[in-house]
Amino acid sequence: MTLLRVARQAEVGEGQKVIKEAHGRKFLLVRVHGTVYCTDAHCFHMGTSLAGGDIEDSGSHACIVCPAHRYRIELCSGKKIDRKLDGAVCASADQKQRIYEVHPDPEFIWQAGQWSAVHPVTTASLYR
Ligand code: FES
Numbered sequence: 001m002t003l004l005r006v007a008r009q010a011e012v013g014e015g016q017k018v019i020k021e022a023h024g025r026k027f028l029l030v031r032v033h034g035t036v037y038c039t040d041a042h043c044f045h046m047g048t049s050l051a052g053g054d055i056e057d058s059g060s061h062a063c064i065v066c067p068a069h070r071y072r073i074e075l076c077s078g079k080k081i082d083r084k085l086d087g088a089v090c091a092s093a094d095q096k097q098r099i100y101e102v103h104p105d106p107e108f109i110w111q112a113g114q115w116s117a118v119h120p121v122t123t124a125s126l127y128r
Helices: none
Strands: 003-008 017-022 025-032 035-040 054-057 062-065 072-074 080-083 089-091 108-112
Touching (some): 003 017, 003 025, 035 062, 035 108
Antiparallel strands (some): 003 108, 017 025, 054 062, 062 072, 072 080, 080 089
16 A cells, blocks of 8 residues: 655644645645544535535534535545435435545554545546
């Protein structure tokens, strides 16, 4: 497995969103309840930067809310989370945000694998 060092742990404080760039691609790092998540910096829907998105709780997992069209994206899976009129939560089965595995390390944040080698090309690949 290829590991890509994308930041120091100290650069991403609790609740912070940090953009990093590597191999010509921008990533968003988010720390929620001590866990660092890594995703493409741009929304899979129409490419809006997620840096200005709010962090919310979907009921079981943290989500980032895209500032453009308010899609709620689960940070651990990349699924689009919807809330039905009765309050029930459901996840999209089709398109989703590209999420990267974060390798645990006390000093650095390592992303597992380079995007082009590990992840299939999707509509999200259009947005860098
Ligand atoms: S661009 Fe993100 S929800 Fe539309």
